[in-house]
Amino acid sequence: MVDINETASNLLEKIAKYLEKPYNAMALGGGIAFVILLLYHTRSLGGSYFFGPFFTFLHVVSGITWIGLLYYFNLVQIPTMPKVPPELKPGVGKYIAPEALFWYRWAMVATVATGAIVLMSGAATVNFTLITGIVLGLLMAFNVWFIIWPNQQKALGLVPAEDDEKMRSARLAMLTSRANFVLSVPMLFCMVTAPLVAGG
Numbered sequence: 414m415v416d417i418n419e420t421a422s423n424l425l426e427k428i429a430k431y432l433e434k435p436y437n438a439m440a441l442g443g444g445i446a447f448v449i450l451l452l453y454h455t456r457s458l459g460g461s462y463f464f465g466p467f468f469t470f471l472h473v474v475s476g477i478t479w480i481g482l483l484y485y486f487n488l489v490q491i492p493t494m495p496k497v498p499p500e501l502k503p504g505v506g507k508y509i510a511p512e513a514l515f516w517y518r519w520a521m522v523a524t525v526a527t528g529a530i531v532l533m534s535g536a537a538t539v540n541f542t543l544i545t546g547i548v549l550g551l552l553m554a555f556n557v558w559f560i561i562w563p564n565q566q567k568a569l570g571l572v573p574a575e576d577d578e579k580m581r582s583a584r585l586a587m588l589t590s591r592a593n594f595v596l597s598v599p600m601l602f603c604m605v606t607a608p609l610v611a612g613g
């Protein structure tokens with residue numbers, strides 16, 4: 414006799430093991446999205462008109478990864494750091510922050526690249542609202558690549574710097590990240606409303 418409880422708990426254990434790896438979880442999400450694509454959009458697959466919407470989807474996934482991490486820095490890591498006991502600070506500085514910054518930087522690159530593809534695909538509603546959003550998004554991307562990352566590298570000790578240079582770099586990176594936090598709100602307002610508003 415098959416013990417249903419045991420079979421179910423073995424299955425759950427297998428699923429849990431699979432989900433322990435974040436890339437597996439990502440692949441599972443992608444797989445479910447692919448099933449939805451096959452169920453609802455099979456007819457679009459052959460046609461080139463699905464290209465734009467598909468890249469809009471990739472654009473939004475990379476965009477939320479980028480902006481999600483920006484919100485993590487501004488709402489969680491930066492305000493909490495002063496409260497972390499000195500002996501625990503390296504845990505954040507050496508392990509969590511470099512990993513978060515890695516995803517933050519490359520999600521930004523993916524957002525800009527997929528945004529450019531959507532724009533070139535002809536699927537976008539190009540109006541003043543979208544152009545304003547793109548200008549704000551590119552300004553934020555510039556800040557990440559040319560100000561936040563080089564200064565964070567010094568602040569975290571990934572490149573050598575004197576102590577007071579480290580302090581200045583950490584402050585500049587923090588303030589630029591705060592500026593991006595501010596700009597993200599009008600940028601997202603423009604991105605989301607651009608395809609929905611008539612005219613401008």
Ligand code: HEM
Pocket residue numbers: 469472473475476477479480524525527528529531532536537538539543546547549550551554601604605607608
């Ligand atoms: C930085 C440079 C960026 C460029 C060049 C760019 C470009 C674009 C383009 C061309 C569209 C299509 C608009 C349309 O369908 O009419 C779009 C839509 C959108 N973008 Fe961006 N974008 C950028 C940044 C971001 C960021 C950081 C996010 C964050 C999540 C974001 C989220 C969105 C969303 C939610 C939409 C609306 C999708 C829809 O409703 O169809 N974008 N973007």
